[in-house]
Amino acid sequence: MLHFTHVKVIYLYLLLAICTNSQDSTAIKVPEYHRLPPLREQAAIQDAWRDQRISNIPHILQKYGVDAWLMSQKEYAEDTVFWSLKRATQFSARRRTTQLFFANATEPIKPVYTWIDNTPEVWESLLDVLETQDPKTIAVNVDAEVAFSSGMHAGEYGKIKNRLGRKWNERLVSEPMIAVECIGTMVKDRLPWYRKLQETAWAIIEEGFSERVITPGETTTEDVEWWMRSKIQELNYTTWFQPSVSILDGRDPFENLTTSDQMTTINFGHVLHVDFGVTAMGLNTDTQHLAYVLYPGEDESDIPQGLLNGLKNANRVQDIVKSNMKVGVSGNEILKACLKQMESEGISGRVYSHPIGDWGHSAGTLIGMFNLQDDVPVLGDLPLLHNTYYSVELYAQYFVPERNATMTFYLEEDIYWIGEEEGWDWVYGQQKEFHLVKPPLSDLFRVQGL
Template sequence: MSLGISSITIFPFLAPLNHYSPMLLLSWATVLSASPALAKIAQYHQLPPLREQADIQDAWNSERISNIPSILQKYGIDAWLMSQKEYAEDTVFWSLKSANQFSARRRTVNLFIANPAEGTPSKYTWIDNTSQVWDDIILVLEEQKPAKIAINADEGSAFSSGLHVGEMGIFKEKLGYRWAERFVIERMIAIEFIAAMVPSRLPWYKKLQATTWAMIEEGFSGSVITPGETTNELTPDVEWWLRSKIQQMNYTTWFHPSVSILGGRSPFPPNESAVVIEYGDLLHVDFGVTALGMNTDTQHMAYVLYPGETEANIPKGYLEGLKQVNRLQDIVRDNMKVGASGNSILKKSLGQMRVEGFEGRVYSHPIGDWGHSAGTLIGMFNLQDSVEVLGDIPLLPDMYYSIELYAEHFVPERNATMEFFLEEDVFWNQKSESFEWVVGRQEEYHLIYSLTNNLLDKLRTDL
């Protein structure tokens, strides 16, 4: 939690320094950085043993697969057919597989039936490298008599276009014209299956998000950052510290963290040149973790306090900029109505933003099984009028969604208009029938308190 005081006023009672371990002193540097609101949310969560993780994921998987017949019925499809070879998997395979599967084996075929004949299953799986598999599939098709068989050959969505050209040719050759002429493309089947999150996933997703916040909170602290020395990306500096922390916690990630200095000293998006972090800098991080088959995506900001400063010394323009980008978050979330297209949400949000007298960009996306997951897009960084195809998809319930954007605000202390970036994940709350923050959102800056010179010398000597 924040003590509301600087290192200058807190560390005198720590003398003599040799009475305290370097790790204890580092922990003080981290504690000083945490505001009450952020510290309440930012908590580390250890992952369970691998066997337990597999059991958890397989239970989620079974629950999700049980929903496939109703998805097929919703779109008027009788069967859904997928086929893939090892290392040439259909995109949907990764959301269908068990926790212990690392790739498809031989030829793996999945067939789902919307309304199975009495006494027959709705799901069939074959793992085979002989021609027998096609005879078996034809027997099932003869029994089930589907009029429309969906295949994943859509041109507009990666999640609905995972059927390889070679497998399509085999389908037509081995199943024959009678069944091939019933093939149809319905992109929403794969999109909805991947996008829809079962309720039992949410408790662990909240833990992943809280852990993401905790890693950012520690990374944006005096235990990691020494103004005038630490850079945003060079080993072992902030970006690589975050990567190492992910590995230490037995998590993984789906993209390399990026740390930038806002306001002109470091470009956004960051380039490959490292920049030394100085007192008074406004920092930005884009960061996410992966675990249990789920992904997070978060962007936060931090302020580097001068020695002797507290949160009361943050430039007023920075505080107002944070409120402005919070307001844009509210606008987007309020416009996220189930059934509305991403393009219509984008248009309404940007229109409302401009009516309220400020500028910014909205480039929000689904998240879950993938960092950029299946579903409608609410803008892209370079597409602020509309997004072809994916922007026309309706917003679905039961999704996790990443509200990613920035707002512009004039900062008198810098005599410049600056861009304030935030990103937070939301989930569909079935009770309120609205999208709500998974664990919260940033409304206060992470604060990087400076350590006194003699303390820094002691830490360098002992470590």
């Protein structure tokens, strides 16, 4: 038999549920899933992007005062840059794949040469072209610090030096910004599809952080992670890292947790965090969002004000970072400007933003790292490039009176370069409201054992 108190509670929640449902018609547009085109069409799209990127290489070489750029690799020992310049139907380098690019090719020399060979003839052909064009400097990817510029394997480098001889060895140089800018520059035609990937990532998060997936008191954070992985597979996408779902309770969600810690059960009133990305068509996204698990019958007006203020604080840090990202300025200088402005506005937090695109953590300068908030050696000293994508990744701390605790609000969104006057903008959007898990009234009965 139902106790009078139970009846009263149920009645009140029914009224609240009715009010909540009446407000749903004014909800903001829900992000949509985007299906990928057929594989053949994808390949044509990606190859068009590749051709645009290759056409920009002479300009990059001219910018850094280098006459030629030489890459060479064997199957399964590819140079990092290979993956940004290959055709969509290439799954690895074949035999020995050697590529030579010129800054100012003159007839009869072409601006781009590619040899796929496993005989000594490749070196004879390479030497013939070099003798004809006579480049004074030839860049090779052997930098000791920048990963994207150090892709030539030691054995291949030794082979090249042995085959080219002293004359050409003296002209080999390392210029790390060539590979960085080649990989980091996003051709304009990529943006429409990058938006679709980003919206798809939002859509997966939106559904994953909802009552369609989460049953408070039963669903674990690991359940949601694997639901997201399954959804990615269902859409024929993939990902570059395992989704990470956590309950924000004062612990660092990125620390190495044990299996038992990962099996954390989600419940009413929890603040959820996800770090998530999708991969398709040679592009990667990176997103961190927050959600709130309502009690049955509640709506967004019932979210504690302290949590809303914390999210708003993190949004402010996002805007600070975006506004301080000046092309040509180093990541370390941008980091210093961001932290100074945060301090002046009374905001405590950290900034650790990175380039994205061909790789999840792609080529370009780093604006802080999670554990490096003074400066980032080498990578933080690189200049910020235009025509690239960035993940604005950070956190802000805020004291939440309703929890009597200082909580950390983690956010991450991808941005793209518009132009000199406009600067940067969000690829899809900026999370300004919590995703909401809205349990049905039946969950109240279940929890109360009715």
